[in-house]
Amino acid sequence: MMPTIVFGVLSVIIIGFALAMVLSKNLVHSAIFMAATFVGVAGIYLTLSAGFLAAVQILIYVGAISILMVFGVMLTRRGDISASNLFNKRIISGVVVSAALFIILGRLILTSEWFPSSFSVPESTVGPIADLMMNAYVIPFETAALILLAAMVGAIILAKGARRTR
Amino acid sequence: MNLSLLTLEIVVATLALFIFILGLVAPANQKRGIGYFTVLSLVVSLIIAIILHGESGTAFGTMYVVDPFSSYFKIAFLIAAVLVTMFSISYVNKLGYNQGEFFALTVLALLGMMIMSSAADFITFYLGLEMMTIPFIILTAFRYGDKASSEAGMKYMLLSAMSSAVLLYGLSILYGAAGSTLYSDVINVITGDNIDALTVIGLVFLLAGFGFKISMVPFHMWSPDIYQGAPTPVTAFLAIGSKAAALAAMIRMFMIALPETREVWMTLVIVLCAMTIVLGNFVAIPQTNIKRMLAYSSIAHAGYLLMGLVAFTNLGISAILYYVMIYVFANAGAFACVNEFGNMTGSDEIKDYTGMWKRSPLIASVMLLCLLSLGGIPPLAGFVGKFYLFTAIIDQGYIWLAFLGIGMSMVSVYYYLIVVKVMFLGKPVEETSVPVSLGAKTVMFVSAVASLFLGLYPAPLTDIATKVAQLFFPM
Structure with a gap:
């Protein structure tokens, strides 16, 4: 029960911030919302017992990539920052298409049969990654x-x- | 584990890194040499590939497969790379900057294609795809201060990011359905009896991702703009190499990993294949820019190539293999002509080709041969290629598709002949002759001879193609 609740909360956080990122008219706000989305994804990794991956996610995506984006915006942007994210002209068709896709995918995902992995969580989640990457x-x-x-x-x-x- | 299977990839990767260094240390007045060095090393790699073509085996489990199929495609990519770098030397020297980077990135894109043709694992395949795409994005935007080039680079980056996202989503769904990224596992799990909704979405997304790379309708919109804006040698490599590599990966994935699901994707592929042929050929007619015209013609050719996949037989695959090779030569020759003319006049408009026969008989005649080969006029190689493709699908009962293909070939001859008419019958605006660099001369000569020879005497190549294709349905 507990994992389901945690997953639900994290999903709401991820989807909410992702929507906020796409819909925000200010590029810097978008970057911040993106960082928040990445934190939520790191939370999902934690619930899957992939602690190392969660740490890497926060270090690289939140720490480096989002900050780099903010810097990129800061160094290139001239003029009014509050209207820097202008590609919002097709909002109605965008909503229709994404809603349709969401409904179709959601329905198909719900009706499909899933095969959860039968492996148990290894004691160390760092060592095996290194092994896989190098072998x-x-x-x-x-x-x-x-x-x-x-x-x-x-x-x-x-x-x-x-x-x-x- | 046998690392010697990776010899060719290691050679090419080392070559790319070496050219990067060469580009940094070579004195400014010696940079011309980088291009010649690249051509020479690629020829050596081609020889290595030909020597090693008999090798087969798998490295890292079944993740990386070296077999006749991948070797054939690697040889095709190398030939394309040699031809393209040969005629790009004059272009890059005219640009006058970043010579080392231009050739190194070309070689890296080549490496990506090689990895794609050998990958038998979703992750390896995807990284090969990115290895090919990212250098192409940079090369597309290579012209400083040229709005068309920058715009093309930007468009290519955004659209390929989107197509990668779609492709990755499809791959992740298939991974969820199969529980493994290895093709050898996927085929055992996803069988004809247990295709569920999930697999279907995965396949649709996958097809969309591949469709983008081979410019299949309705995912073709990017290609005319990007072909037009990119530097001509890059356009040539994009049209030949990128398409052939995506096709190789697509054949391997759909025929080795997902053959059991063909009831799902086959209908889709047939419809899209027919749409691609019709749209590519008809929209090519009103084009006034030769690079755009060749872009639409390459869309149409993606449709013809897909016919081989529709046939789903050894004959179909061998027809694809043969067609890819002649497509390499015909396109390389045509783009070499466009490149030389563009280098001198800065124009790619078809109307400026008027009277080319008087200004440069070489360009005019090679262009004629290559375009007619693309159009499928006997005795040129394109005719044999189309003949094989149509035979392959008629064999499987898709007679309507073959008739559609034949009819659309007639249409394609029309727009190719418009260019020929302008070149041979028009009056030249200027009398000045168009200079052709040595590299381009070689490319033109090789592609013209290959287009003629493979058309008159196709047996050696078709024998090889037939032998290679037996990999899929051993008899």
């Missing part, structure tokens, strides 16, 4: 490293170039 999943792991390299190089050359041409 079974080493190809995706190394690929991710190269993707980050490409993304970083791209960010640098594109940002640098923009200054040069000004």
Whole structure:
């Protein structure tokens, strides 16, 4: 019973903040709401006994990514911050489409049969992750490293170039 | 575990990193060399790939598969990469900055394609896809101060983020249904008898994600804008490599992991395939920009390629394999011509090609051969490719689809011939000849010869394709 209540509360937090993030007209507020959403997701990880993942989620998503976004907004934005999130012109069609998708998916998810994992929670949740990353999943792991390299190089050359041409 | 299966990937990854370093340390007046070095190393990698093509096995459990199918596609990607880098040298030198990064990112995108063709696991596949997409986003926006290029980069980033989200959602649902990300487990769990609603949504999302990458209608909207805005060599690689890689991954996923669910996705694929062929060909007609025209033609070709998946037989797969190879050559040749002309005049408008026959007989004749090959006119390779695809689906009883394909091929010949007419019958606005760089000359020569040779004597390649395709339904 308890896990269900916790899950329900966390879901309300996540969905509420996610909606607030999308609907907010102020980009900085959106970033803050996003951080709150990430905290909620970390809570879900905790209920699944994935403590390490929850810590990483808070460290990286809340600590780094959201803050970086706020910095990004701060450094690039000129003019009135209160109307910086303007893509809201199709709100009615957006609501209709997402509501339809939500109803269809919700119905299908409720009617489907689920197979919960039969494994019990390991004593340490950190060690096995390292083992998986460096053994079974080493190809995706190394690929991710190269993707980050490409993304970083791209960010640098594109940002640098923009200054040069000004 | 046999790490030597990964030789090719390791070579290509090392090459990309080396080019990054080379781009930083090479003196400013020596940067031209980076392009030549890249072409040379890619040719060496191609030779390695050809030497290693007989190898097969799996690494890391069944997560990473090296088999004739993946080797065939890797060779196709490498050929595409060699041809594209060859004619991009003049383009990049004209840009005059970030040469090292341009070629290194191209090689990284190539690595992503290779990983996609070998991945037999949702996570590996997805990371391969991102490995391909992210360098492409950067390359699309590579032109500083060019609004079209920046806009294309921005659009590509936002839309591919959205398509990735859809794809990932589909993959996570399938993971929920199957309890494993490995294809070898998925096929055992998701069988024909227990397809539930969940699997159906997963498949629909998955198809949408793939549809974006191969520019299948109705997920094709991005491609004309991005093909037009991106630097021409990048457009070429995007049209050839990105599409072929997504198709390779799609075939592997749908035929190895999810063949039992084909009752669910087959109808959808047939409808979308027919829509893609019709829309791609008809909308290509009114285009005035040659890159946009080629974009719509590539949408139409995505439809033709999907026919092989509709057939769901060895013949269908071997037809896809053959078609991918000729598609590489024909498109590389056509884009090399567009690139050289664009380099000189800065224009990609079809009307500016008027009188090309007098200004550069080479561009005009190679363009003619490549476009006719894409249109499927005998004796060029495109005809043989389409013939195989249509045979494969007629074999399975989809006669209406074959007739649709044939009819739409006629339509495609019309818009290809508009370009040809302008080039050969129009009066040149200027008499100046269009210079063609050595790299582009080589590409044009190779693609023209390949398009002719594979059309006149297709047996060697079709034999290979047939042999490779036996992997799917061993006889």
